[in-house]
Amino acid sequence: MRAVVLGAGIAGLLAARVLTENYSEVVVVERDSLDDGWRRGVPQARHLHGLLDRGRTVLEELFPGFTAEVAARGATTAEALVGTRWYLGGARLAPTSTGLTSVMATRPLLEAVLRERVLALPEVRLHTGSVRGLIGDAHAVRGVRVSGDAESVSGGTELAADLVIDATGRGSRAPQYLADLGAPTPAEERLEVDLGYASALFPRTEGQLDNHSSVIVSTGPDGRGGGAIRVEGDRWHVTLAGMLGDHPPTDLPGFTAFAATLAAPDIHALVAGAEPLGEITPHRFRSPLRRRYERLRTVPAGFLVIGDALCSFNPLYAQGMAVAAQQALVLRGCLATAARRSPDPALPARFYAAASAVVDVAWRLSAGSDLANPGVRGQRTARTRLTNAYVARAHRAAHADPVVARAFLRVGNLVDPPAALLRPALARRILLPRSANGASEPTG
Ligand SMILES: Cc1cc2nc3c(=O)[nH]c(=O)nc-3n(C[C@H](O)[C@H](O)[C@H](O)COP(=O)(O)OP(=O)(O)OC[C@H]3O[C@@H](n4cnc5c(N)ncnc54)[C@H](O)[C@@H]3O)c2cc1C
Structure with missing residues (x-):
């Protein structure tokens, strides 16, 4: 039995790990050449990636020793509210023990550790190439067309599969591929936040931030916020953010001036007078995007969508990786009870129903916070x-x-x-x- 996972981002790697419990062969298709640095396919990786504790515990479950391994490779770990100065509404949250562990690392390090673990599994192999479309019809998907060097070449490169999982992220073309098969496509929900990020790495010196390992200044009524976390290489990864088109500049004086306007002085204190290690990189995120696959009456058997391709959250709330991890557990649960025949026609509806329950919790929390900003257009019940x-x-x-x-x-x-x-x-x-x-x- 073969499963094919499209995309080797966080969601794709976690899906691949879970699939090894049920499939003798798991092929991960990724268009980027994978190394441990920044890569084109995940431009968001240059920006601060906080791993929520729910995500961390799922990663521990799937990859025992994960937290210790990233820490051994330079990540900082800390009790969430003790190691972090967390400002909300202009004042600091009372520091206290929460039972939560923060892992502070760049996204490339988090991904590299997961990727090494997944690619070491005997069932998994990587195919470097780009996805071009699905093979099958409106009732069942039987494989994918990909570029690159796959096995059967007949008017295109084809990979046959008992199950295909799309984890190609927010830009997923699954709706188009489904339409090409004559299958229905999901409705989309968006919330216009027009968020801008600007991020850079800065050198760290002992004693900064009173030796706390991170500071978060949550966006206030003016829609401005930011964070700085101590990552591998003893550096600060600093991200500034502004909503509704008020985006932080990417020149150093403008970046520093924006930091000075935040509701707490800590991030400005870190960057004022400091030289970034490389460029200040921007990222524009117009809207959280939820694709409502769970509402489709029919979906072809043998095909699922996971991670940002299913729901891409406002990054301010750091939910994406944790929810992708929760979806991987949902997938595991659904596969454990799936019918032995391939493909199981009941699997997609079961997966989307359970996945939408975990997405719902995070979506309500983040959309609710977005709607607290009077400038964000949307229905307020x-x-x-x-x-x-x-x-x-x-x-x-x-x-x-x-x-x-x-x-x-x-x-x-x-x-x-x-x-x-x-x-x-x-x-x-x-x-x-x-x-x-x-x-x-x-x-x-
Ligand atoms: C600015 C920003 C900051 C963020 N900060 C956080 C944070 O603090 N915490 C958090 O948890 N989440 C954060 N996120 C979200 C997080 O990046 C994602 O939720 C998480 O990575 C899961 O995404 P994914 O694996 O579904 O997709 P991605 O990480 O986007 O990976 C998709 C993969 O598919 C590959 N791919 C795409 N198309 C094709 C194709 N046609 N053929 C082959 N391969 C393809 C890409 O190269 C990539 O490797 C942030 C997002 C943004 C935009």
């Missing part, structure tokens, strides 16, 4: 307004109350469900913060 009013109070309470800060961070890391913030004992601390004043926790 009564529920959205109520939730945002409550979350704003939770933010304020979290500045003084470590119990609220801890709860807030655990939800944001996709470890606890959003409903955790509504538990009566916590709701009291959020809505009546004075009653919590005497009940602080030890701080870190």
Whole structure:
């Protein structure tokens, strides 16, 4: 039995790992030549990539020892709120133990460790080439057409497969490929945020940030924010961000001046007077994009879409890799119960239903936060307004109350469900913060 995974980004690598439990051969098709540096196919890799704790624990489950391995290769690990100075609404969250571990590394390092682990699996092989389309019909996909040196060449290069998984990221052409087969295509949901990033690496010196390993300044009402994390090579990876077209400049004086406007001074203190190690790189992200495959009445058997190709989140909330990891676990669960015949026609609907449940949680959290900015156009239901009013109070309470800060961070890391913030004992601390004043926790 052969599975083919399109794309060797984070989602593709995780899917490949899971597929080895059910398929004797897993071919990963990637158009980039893969080395440990920045590569063309993932331009976002030049920007700060925070790994939420939910993502980290899934990676540990699939690749035991993952955290220790990236740390051994130079990543910094820290208790999430103790090692990080986290500013929200202009004030710092109360530092406290959260039970969450932050892994601070560049995206190329995270990806290199995963890739080495996956390509070492005996079932997996890499095919360097670009995907050109699907083979099959509206009822079943039977393989892919790819460029590059595959086995059977007959009017194009073809790779037969029992299951094809598209993990080619946000720019996925799966809707077009499905249309070419005469199959229905998914509706798309977007939220216009017109987010701009500018990022660079800076040298680190001992004692900066009081030896904290990162600082996050969440976007405030002006839509500006940023982060700096201590990555391998003892460097700061600094990203500045601005929403709704207010994008950070990529010249050093402009970059530094933008940093000075953030709601906390820490990032400016790191970059003022410092020389970046290389260029300041921009990235424009117009809109989160969710493709509603779960709403299609029919999808061909033998074909699934995963990762950013399914849902590309606003990067401000660092959800993409963690949700891709959760989807890999969903895939594992679905394959464990799939019918032995190939392809199982019930698999896509089962996978998309379960995947949309994990996507939903993250999508609601991030879209809700985006809609808190009055400049973002979108439908604000009564529920959205109520939730945002409550979350704003939770933010304020979290500045003084470590119990609220801890709860807030655990939800944001996709470890606890959003409903955790509504538990009566916590709701009291959020809505009546004075009653919590005497009940602080030890701080870190
Ligand atoms: C600016 C920015 C910052 C981000 N920051 C964070 C963050 O802090 N934390 C976080 O968790 N997530 C972050 N993300 C999201 C994160 O990058 C993705 O969610 C995550 O990498 C999963 O993506 P993926 O594997 O589905 O797609 P990608 O990482 O985009 O990988 C797709 C792969 O498919 C390959 N490919 C594409 N087309 C073809 C083709 N036709 N043929 C062959 N191969 C092809 C590409 O070369 C690439 O290797 C950020 C995103 C952006 C844009």
